[in-house]
C-alpha cells in the first residue's frame with residue numbers, strides 16, 4: 001500500500017462551538033462549514049480548512065459516542081486521530097489485516113461521505129488511524 005494524502009487531523013473537543021471560535025479567532029482559520037451531526041458515528045463534526053488539509057473537530061453525540069472515553073481522560077479535548085486517503089478501502093483493509101493490525105469494524109460511511117475504517121492505536125505507534133476512500137473525482 002502507498003501512503004496517501006493526510007485528509008484530516010481529528011481533534012476531540014467538549015465544545016465544538018468554543019473550538020470553532022478558537023480556530024477562527026486565534027488561528028485565523030476561515031470556518032466556513034456549519035457543524036453537522038453524524039449520529040451513526042456518535043459525533044458532531046465541523047471541518048476547519050487549512051491550506052493543505054483539514055482539522056476535523058469532533059464532539060460527542062449521544063451516550064454511546066466512541067469519544068467519551070477519550071474526553072474522560074482528556075477533559076479539555078485534544079488530538080484524537082489522523083486520517084489518510086486511499087484509492088481502494090477494501091484493499092487497504094486487507095493490507096492492514098495482513099500486517100496483523102486490528103481494524104476496528106467494517107468500512108462505513110464517514111464525514112466526507114466515503115467509506116472509512118479505523119486501525120487501533122496499539123498497532124499504529126499509539127496513533128488512532130483512520131483510513132478513508134478518496135472521494136470520487138479527487139483521485
Ligand SMILES: CC[C@H](C(=O)O)C(=O)SCCNC(=O)CCNC(=O)[C@H](O)C(C)(C)COP(=O)(O)OP(=O)(O)OC[C@H]1O[C@@H](n2cnc3c(N)ncnc32)[C@H](O)[C@@H]1OP(=O)(O)O
Pocket residue numbers: 010038041043056058066067069070079080081083104109110111112116118120121122126127128130
Ligand atoms: C467516522 C466519522 C469521522 C470521520 O472522519 O469520518 C470520525 O473520524 S469520527 C471519530 C470518532 N470515532 C472513532 O474514534 C471510532 C474509532 N475509535 C474507537 O473505536 C475507540 O476510540 C478506541 C477503540 C480506539 C478506543 O476506545 P476507548 O477509548 O473506549 O478504549 P480505551 O480507553 O480502553 O482505550 C484503549 C487504549 O487505546 C488508547 N486510546 C484510546 N483512544 C485513543 C486515541 N484517540 N489515540 C491514541 N490512543 C488512544 C487508550 O489510551 C488505551 O490505551 P492503554 O495504554 O490501554 O490505556
Ligand SMILES: [Co+2]
Pocket residue numbers: 008010056081083130
Ligand atoms: Co475523522
